[in-house]
Amino acid sequence: MIHAPHLILVVDDEPTQRHLLSGMITRAGHRVETASDGQAALTRLLDQDLPAVSCLVLDLQMPGLSGLELLEKLKPHKPNLPVIVLTAHSGVTRIVQAMKAGASDFLVKPASAERIRTAIDSALSHVAMTGELAPMRATEQAHPGFDDLIGESDTLKSVVRLAKKAAKTSIPVLIEGASGVGKEMFARAIHESSDRAGKPFVAVNCGAIPENLVESILFGHEKGAFTGAVERHIGKFQDASGGTLFLDEVGELPHDIQVKLLRVLQENEVDPIGGGQTVPVDIRLISATNRNMADLVSKGIVREDLFYRLNVFPLTIPSLKDRADDIPQLAQHFARIIALTEGIEPKTLSKSATIMLRRYPWPGNIRQLQNAVFRAVVMSDGPKLEVEDFPQIAPKHTAPPSGLVETSGSHEDSTPCLPLITEDGDFRTLADIEAEAIEAAIQRYDGRLSEVARRLGIGRSTLYRRLDELGLSPKTKQARV
Secondary structure: OOOOOOEEEEEOOOHHHHHHHHHHHHHOOOEEEEEOOHHHHHHHHHOOOOOOOOEEEEOOOOOOOOHHHHHHHHOOOOOOOOEEEEEOOOOHHHHHHHHHOOOOEEEEOOOOHHHHHHHHHHHHHHHHHHOOOHHHHHHHHHOOOHHHOOOOOHHHHHHHHHHHHHHOOOOOEEEEOOOOOOHHHHHHHHHHOOOOOOOOEEEEEHHHOOHHHHHHHHHOEOOOOOOOOOOOEOOHHHHOOOOEEEEEOHHHOOHHHHHHHHHHHHHOEEOOEOOOOOEEOOOEEEEEEOOOHHHHHHOOOOOHHHHHHHOOEEEEOOOHHHHHHHHHHHHHHHHHHHHHHHOOOOOEEOHHHHHHHHHOOOOOHHHHHHHHHHHHHHHOOOOEEOHHHOOOOHHHOOOOOHHHOOOOOOOOOOOOOOOOEOOOOOEOOHHHHHHHHHHHHHHHOOOEHHHHHHHHOOOHHHHHHHHHHOOOOOOOOOOEO
16 A cells, blocks of 8 residues: 555546546545646656656547657656556557556556556555666666676575576576565576577566456467457567566466466467467576465466476575675665766765665665665765665664764764664664663763753653663763753
């Protein structure tokens, strides 16, 4: 569930539709702007002085600049903006074109308020968790080799060693790991280190394709194969022939498609919908999932015979929290690349910010770290990134003991960080945390207990009582009234 209010841009040439959609989205808790045509929307989206749009709800059929043309013009500038296409025309060819142009979801009018809300929440959740940042994606695509994987931890080195072995073979590889750990980057590195380097690398997110389009997008279709197939479409297997096909979230494929995928792997040929004969393909398959495939098999979600075909060479990419030693190097690398890409003066991380980032659990993994560093670099004013430049992280981080906190020479400028977790990984008691908070406040405000009580939001008598109960002596802290 997305709780923060996001800005959604609705683009539709019909005033009634704009009004209805605005009402639905506003009631879902988001802010809404509207545009009546594609050109107005493009101008709004590319205006750097206006608030950033989080998601685009777009009609395809519009006079002037159509929705499809808008997508094609927008993609080079905002390749990661979630776009939900909403149209009365549901032809398969049109849907495929929209998805190729960058649409993340496709709804047919009239769509219910619940369906629209779910589509928006899903799109925003994906962006929030994966953090697909354009400059970082460009970097990954330009430097996909193993030498470009950042980190020196033993955990990472172990996986890289296995991945290099996989690159020397042509057998299928199954990459498991949580969302955002860099599964696609590992797949690209394997491809670029193999004898197929320089050949096509085609990535497909199986979980993002509407179920009724999966077969057509993967295997292709002939003109007239079904209603809406107004032209021939080459599938992803043929696009990748000679190179590598990367099927991300492969466990999301429907059962009937799993059967067809299994046959392709066995026969090395695809059978396009409506085709009179099969088409030979030569692909190296790398698949990935953020779920445990063995569990999916036991639950009947994934066919057992397909699992054995995919899982010939398994790789598990560690979560960022399991390679915490790499976080400072990754964060500084991202800060340098982002500053270079955005034309900003290079920035380094302060000691306290580095420690905070290292202690944070990073549920969104590397791509969440990219997002956090991106925002910090763009929004910060000084040459160093401080704890306060990571507001989405700072309130929830696990900080180091106070002796490790960087100070800038005065109590007012220091940033006290109170650890919630012990070195053994257990939560500290509230009494311990409270005692350290009071001690930090006494130090910060030079022992002025009236000011300490005011800042902590308690009465002075309550503060004196807690000092006694916690065994803290004002004298030892050189406290003053």
